[in-house]
Amino acid sequence: MPPLRKMPPQIIRLVLLTIGIVCVYFTARYFLTPPSFGQYGHYRGKALQEIAAREPYWAGRNTCDTCHGEIVQKLAKAEHKELSCETCHGVSKAHVENPEVKLPKLSYSLCVRCHEASPSRPKWLHQINVRNHYTGSVCTECHVPHQPNEVP
Amino acid sequence: MSENITRRSVLKNLAGIVGGILAAPAGGACKAAVKNVFASSPAPPGYDPTQHKWLMALDVNRCIGCGMCVQACIEENNVPESHYRTWIERYIITKPKAGSGQVRGETIVDSPEGGRKGFPEALVPKQDILKSFFVPKLCNLCENSPCTQVCPVGATFDAPDGAVLVDKNYCIGCGFCVQACPYGCRFFNPETHTADKCTLCYHRITRGLKPACVEICPSQARIFGDLKNPAPEDPLQRFIANNRVEALKRYLGTGPRVAYAGLDEEVR
Numbered sequence: 001m002p003p004l005r006k007m008p009p010q011i012i013r014l015v016l017l018t019i020g021i022v023c024v025y026f027t028a029r030y031f032l033t034p035p036s037f038g039q040y041g042h043y044r045g046k047a048l049q050e051i052a053a054r055e056p057y058w059a060g061r062n063t064c065d066t067c068h069g070e071i072v073q074k075l076a077k078a079e080h081k082e083l084s085c086e087t088c089h090g091v092s093k094a095h096v097e098n099p100e101v102k103l104p105k106l107s108y109s110l111c112v113r114c115h116e117a118s119p120s121r122p123k124w125l126h127q128i129n130v131r132n133h134y135t136g137s138v139c140t141e142c143h144v145p146h147q148p149n150e151v152p
Numbered sequence: 153m154s155e156n157i158t159r160r161s162v163l164k165n166l167a168g169i170v171g172g173i174l175a176a177p178a179g180g181a182c183k184a185a186v187k188n189v190f191a192s193s194p195a196p197p198g199y200d201p202t203q204h205k206w207l208m209a210l211d212v213n214r215c216i217g218c219g220m221c222v223q224a225c226i227e228e229n230n231v232p233e234s235h236y237r238t239w240i241e242r243y244i245i246t247k248p249k250a251g252s253g254q255v256r257g258e259t260i261v262d263s264p265e266g267g268r269k270g271f272p273e274a275l276v277p278k279q280d281i282l283k284s285f286f287v288p289k290l291c292n293l294c295e296n297s298p299c300t301q302v303c304p305v306g307a308t309f310d311a312p313d314g315a316v317l318v319d320k321n322y323c324i325g326c327g328f329c330v331q332a333c334p335y336g337c338r339f340f341n342p343e344t345h346t347a348d349k350c351t352l353c354y355h356r357i358t359r360g361l362k363p364a365c366v367e368i369c370p371s372q373a374r375i376f377g378d379l380k381n382p383a384p385e386d387p388l389q390r391f392i393a394n395n396r397v398e399a400l401k402r403y404l405g406t407g408p409r410v411a412y413a414g415l416d417e418e419v420r
Binding site: 013017020040041042043044047051053054055057060061082084087091113121125 | 368
């Protein structure tokens with residue numbers, strides 16, 4: 001191999017230029033790569049925490065259980081045992097923060113939303129043709145939502 | 153002039169600039185600024201994404217099409233109007249024409265407002281319906297997700313815990329991923345100007361809660377669980393054990409993970 005000085009000048013320039021470009025690339029990468037990049041993969045690890053940082057909206061059944069354990073236990077024995085409290089009663093966040101805030105009163109449209117007969121609904125579900133079944137607007141006259149098998 | 157600017161002098165200057173950048177104390181400030189932009193707000197402590205593998209399963213036989221899950225998702229995640237992270241499709245398969253020798257007639261699929269307000273009565277008369285059912289849809293949590301492969305800036309990724317997430321600070325809103333998803337599970341959020349999708353309610357599952365749609369579903373049509381840490385009598389394990397499960401569009405090779413029970417061949 002010829003000594004460096006004997007290398008053709010155009011090759012030396014090319015080598016220097018290449019080294020320069022590589023240096024610029026690594027410098028830029030050092031400053032522009034976010035700190036947590038590559039923590040789990042080819043993305044920002046912190047992004048996971050940022051996405052998780054939001055506050056949940058629905059409180060969940062366990063939250064209701066802390067104050068209304070009796071009702072939750074009663075419900076757990078009845079037909080509607082799989083339902084979350086918030087499915088019918090709506091989001092309870094404001095109520096949890098201040099128990100004085102009452103949850104909205106429920107209307108019969110909520111019952112109908114699930115129990116109105118439809119050919120698309122699975123056969124195991126109790127379905128009614130509302131018009132033939134009842135003409136009023138208070139399902140709770142005859143049904144107890146927490147214990148659907150009971151008669152009030 | 154051309155004699156003054158030689159290749160050598162340009163290279164010398166370039167080297168000087170590079171050296172300057174390396175040496176300048178401004179470099180430290182620049183790094184700090186980048187750090188600041190991407191500083192994260194407090195997240196639930198102690199959550200290690202490598203210790204979990206989340207999965208959602210859907211029981212088509214249990215879905216009653218009430219649309220509570222769609223509404224719950226919209227409220228939980230502030231999903232903009234007429235966009236859906238999860239939605240319900242109603243399949244109506246009509247009876248074949250008499251004497252046609254076919255198994256089934258026409259397949260009609262609808263999803264008014266994603267099903268968020270429930271479903272109005274079908275336009276097909278009841279006596280013409282061979283069968284009808286509801287199919288809840290959401291991100292299929294693909295193993296080889298095409299949406300993350302097409303992202304030109306690495307803003308979307310498969311998290312180690314199974315969720316496919318979008319890094320909103322990196323997304324440039326090009327919309328490639330929206331087109332790449334064969335399930336139509338992504339959309340362009342007009343408020344944030346980024347791609348948006350089901351995160352499996354990442355802010356809920358990292359806190360030990362169920363995703364909003366699973367929490368609100370009144371009929372146990374949605375089952376959610378952790379494959380790495382199954383709970384005692386885990387509903388997900390029980391569901392997988394007791395049902396013949398299938399995934400949507402498996403032939404595309406995207407490795408969809410969301411398990412469906414009771415699928416009909418017409419479901420795409």
